[in-house]
Amino acid sequence: MPPFLSRPAARWAPVLLTGALAWPGLSSAHSLLLVCQPAADNMVQCKGEFSDGSDAAGMAVSVKAYDERVLAKGTLGGDSTWRFHPPEGEYFVRLEDGGEHSVEVDHTDVKP
Numbered sequence: 004m005p006p007f008l009s010r011p012a013a014r015w016a017p018v019l020l021t022g023a024l025a026w027p028g029l030s031s032a033h034s035l036l037l038v039c040q041p042a043a044d045n046m047v048q049c050k051g052e053f054s055d056g057s058d059a060a061g062m063a064v065s066v067k068a069y070d071e072r073v074l075a076k077g078t079l080g081g082d083s084t085w086r087f088h089p090p091e092g093e094y095f096v097r098l099e100d101g102g103e104h105s106v107e108v109d110h111t112d113v114k115p
Contacts, residue, residue: 035059035104039096039113042086047113050084051098051106058083064098066090089113 033055042048051059064085065076074090079098089110096113099105 033057035098035100035106037096037098037106037108039108041113041115045088046086047089047096048084048086049079049096049098049108050082051079052083053104059098059100062098062100064096066094066096069093069095 033053035051036054037049037051039047039049049064051062051064053059059079060081060083062079063076064079066074066087066089068074068090074094075087077085077087079085094110096108097105098107
């Protein structure tokens with residue numbers, strides 16, 4: 004035991020250290036959310052955000068065919084939304100943060 008720790012403090016040091024190391028992971032654990040709905044002028048509007056309520060402005064969004072061909076792409080605006088004309092046929096919308104988070108919405112889930 005280090006001389007600067009009393010016996011009770013030494014007993015709790017591993018627990019406190021483990022908690023301190025785990026806390027940043029717990030506080031930053033969140034997932035990316037995406038909702039797409041029909042909008043005016045035969046367009047679809049998608050809004051992205053994180054589960055902690057923070058916005059997803061500036062993140063990459065793409066519309067893809069099921070064979071992964073990119074049909075349209077852009078970035079979420081300052082209000083975390085992006086609008087596009089839906090393509091003919093089947094597609095899905097993918098929102099990515101450029102790191103570990105991504106989320107997809109299938110065209111069948113684009114509902115008012």
